[in-house]
Amino acid sequence: MTKKQNSAPQRFLTGITTTGTPHLGNYVGSIRPSVAASTGTGAESFYFLADYHALIKCDEPARIQRSTLEIAASWLAAGLDPERVTFYRQSDIPEIPELTWLLTCVTAKGVLNRAHAYKASVDKNTAAGNDPDADVSAGLFMYPVLMGADILMFKAHQVPVGRDQIQHIEMARDMGQRFNHLYGEHFVLPQALIEESVALLPGTDGRKMSKSYDNTIPLFTPREQLKKLIAGIVTDSRAPGEPKETEGSALFQIYQAFASEQETAALRQAYNEGIGWGDAKQLLFERIDREVAPMRAHYQELMNDPAKIEGILQAGADKARRLAKPFMRELREAVGLRHLGLGAQAASAAKGKTAKSSLPAFKQYRETDGRFHFKLMDVKGQLLLQSNGFTSPKDAAQAIVLLQTQGAGALFGLEGKLQSVPGVATEAVEAALQQLIDAKS
Ligand code: TRP
Numbered sequence: 170m171t172k173k174q175n176s177a178p179q180r181f182l183t184g185i186t187t188t189g190t191p192h193l194g195n196y197v198g199s200i201r202p203s204v205a206a207s208t209g210t211g212a213e214s215f216y217f218l219a220d221y222h223a224l225i226k227c228d229e230p231a232r233i234q235r236s237t238l239e240i241a242a243s244w245l246a247a248g249l250d251p252e253r254v255t256f257y258r259q260s261d262i263p264e265i266p267e268l269t270w271l272l273t274c275v276t277a278k279g280v281l282n283r284a285h286a287y288k289a290s291v292d293k294n295t296a297a298g299n300d301p302d303a304d305v306s307a308g309l310f311m312y313p314v315l316m317g318a319d320i321l322m323f324k325a326h327q328v329p330v331g332r333d334q335i336q337h338i339e340m341a342r343d344m345g346q347r348f349n350h351l352y353g354e355h356f357v358l359p360q361a362l363i364e365e366s367v368a369l370l371p372g373t374d375g376r377k378m379s380k381s382y383d384n385t386i387p388l389f390t391p392r393e394q395l396k397k398l399i400a401g402i403v404t405d406s407r408a409p410g411e412p413k414e415t416e417g418s419a420l421f422q423i424y425q426a427f428a429s430e431q432e433t434a435a436l437r438q439a440y441n442e443g444i445g446w447g448d449a450k451q452l453l454f455e456r457i458d459r460e461v462a463p464m465r466a467h468y469q470e471l472m473n474d475p476a477k478i479e480g481i482l483q484a485g486a487d488k489a490r491r492l493a494k495p496f497m498r499e500l501r502e503a504v505g506l507r508h509l510g511l512g513a514q515a516a517s518a519a520k521g522k523t524a525k526s527s528l529p530a531f532k533q534y535r536e537t538d539g540r541f542h543f544k545l546m547d548v549k550g551q552l553l554l555q556s557n558g559f560t561s562p563k564d565a566a567q568a569i570v571l572l573q574t575q576g577a578g579a580l581f582g583l584e585g586k587l588q589s590v591p592g593v594a595t596e597a598v599e600a601a602l603q604q605l606i607d608a609k610s
Pocket of ligand 1: 182183184185186219222315316319320328329330334
């Protein structure tokens with residue numbers, strides 16, 4: 170995956186709509202490169218199951234549930250490590266629909282009128298002489314805003330997507346920009362990351378592999394079924410012994426997506442020498458099965474243990490919400506959804522909350538090396554967190570403000586500028602920061 174060279178860690182985020190069963194095209198185009206990218210260092214990856222988006226296209230509850238399970242199991246079986254990445258289900262993050270509303274209010278309706286998916290429906294209706302909005306749900310119309318919230322919530326820099334999604338990323342960018350302009354710099358403006366090197370995988374009929382063409386080969390279909398589906402790939406009518414064209418051969422392109430350069434060269438040679446289609450299909454079957462079989466076994470195990478997947482997703486949601494919750498608090502504050510108490514102290518007293526004197530506190534100080542430091546102490550004066558040296562007191566103060574307003578969410582961004590204190594659990598630091606935020610709101 171092409172990585173932008175930048176000093177800040179790049180954050181990648183992508184969503185997968187939970188309406189179908191993953192097929193070889195999804196694997197080659199999305200799952201495999203994403204898993205590979207997530208094992209690299211220096212990047213933070215967010216992958217999520219876009220089940221709110223699924224509701225726009227699908228009103229079959231059982232199918233949504235089944236697809237969510239299958240997609241989660243597929244990503245995990247393909248090697249996604251939930252410890253290294255943040256892997257979660259969109260509908261477990263209530264801050265996402267909350268942010269959707271804030272973004273809705275800064276999005277021009279006219280812009281949504283021009284979104285491809287909505288416009289395609291309108292054009293189709295118009296062509297058929299129907300009301301332009303016939304059978305168009307407001308959900309379809311709002312699709313780009315929900316997607317904008319997905320992306321902006323986690324301050325993603327890069328969003329790996331297919332070409333059809335570029336417009337949505339641009340819209341997310343515009344929403345972020347508009348919000349920042351109105352309310353201050355809160356959002357990172359995302360970019361679409363289009364993987365040029367990943368060829369679109371053809372389906373069994375030679376067109377792009379896609380559920381809508383009914384030409385897919387499910388990634389983890391049983392071995393025998395895989396063989397049968399591969400046998401059904403269209404070929405021309407050349408007999409064994411006649412040289413075959415690799416150009417335009419779906420079979421060859423699919424093989425290439427799985428094979429090494431050497432293997433591909435060998436098949437090209439075999440095509441020239443007139444390999445029979447039956448033999449070529451057998452080669453393709455064996456090549457795919459070699460890569461997929463170990464994952465398939467893991468997939469079956471996971472599918473037989475949905476509770477385990479549920480647990481992984483819950484842990485992912487916890488991780489994601491550690492960022493989403495404080496960020497949403499910051500955004501509510503920014504737009505004026507604020508507590509109406511007289512002041513921080515009066516408000517917290519009224520709520521029966523901790524008074525300011527019994528709160529954790531930041532202390533700034535200067536070391537003998539001339540650098541500016543701060544520390545966080547709990548109510549008893551016990552050290553919880555210590556900073557490294559900053560060159561200016563302003564930088565140190567800014568870091569404190571971040572911690573005070575974003576809480577644990579800021580720890581992420583300040584990595585390298587802070588030191589944990591031996592014997593103090595991260596949870597204790599997070600709790601103290603949360604206490605400060607709660608006292609303020
Ligand atoms: N709309 C995307 C698709 O259909 C799925 C999606 C939802 C998504 N939210 C996202 C992709 C956020 C990237 C980022 O493919």
